[in-house]
């Protein structure tokens with residue numbers, strides 16, 4: 001897959017008075033190079049509408065577009081890939097459905113990371129590094145020690161996620177992360193573009 005550095009996931013609860021596409025475009029202008037549609041509340045028609053709009057936006061800017069959870073939506077809008085959790089359809093099953101599209105897998109322990117790598121994941125999520133209120137059913141934080149373990153043992157691309165802020169990202173980078181993912185810190189910011197630029201300048205140091 002095309003490489004990426006700064007991964008933004010949608011979180012409309014963090015910008016109740018701003019339009020989804022406007023916020024995500026600001027993130028892209030700030031340097032985000034991969035976007036994920038994560039929406040746990042909309043029904044299928046609404047989800048498809050948002051996915052189509054984000055597909056158009058990401059195509060316009062040459063940014064990777066991933067759909068969380070819903071393989072059917074990803075296929076319908078020709079997203080670049082899907083992100084799946086440990087409780088979702090298995091990676092081999094997902095691969096049969098999406099062909100060569102990107103498959104990202106959430107991992108919270110090295111054993112899960114090994115399996116995802118062995119089964120052909122294109123990238124893994126590594127987290128939650130810190131406590132986060134963004135995901136309801138989240139496991140306990142794995143800390144930067146898991147980031148360090150993955151850096152030392154896993155060959156496929158990984159992105160650190162979970163409670164990552166401008167104030168703690170230096171520690172995540174020091175543990176070996178070269179790709180960072182955030183929801184609330186980016187889309188909930190009063191300066192989305194500036195926040196993304198600040199993340200990137202830390203990643204590029």
Ligand SMILES: Cc1ncc(COP(=O)(O)OP(=O)(O)O)c(N)n1
Pocket residue numbers: 007009036038068069083084085086088104105106107124125126135159161181
């Ligand atoms: C990049 C990235 N990493 C991890 C997740 C979490 O996925 P999952 O465990 O399936 O949980 P939900 O996001 O579906 O609540 C992610 N979405 N993206």
Ligand SMILES: Cc1nc(C(=O)O)sc1CCOP(=O)(O)O
Pocket residue numbers: 009106107125126127128129131132133134135138161162163164181182183184185
């Ligand atoms: C969607 C998600 N997945 C996680 C995981 O660890 O797999 S943590 C998380 C939420 C990240 O949101 P924020 O940047 O606001 O903390």
Ligand SMILES: [Mg+2]
Pocket residue numbers: 068069083084085088
């Ligand atoms: Mg999921």
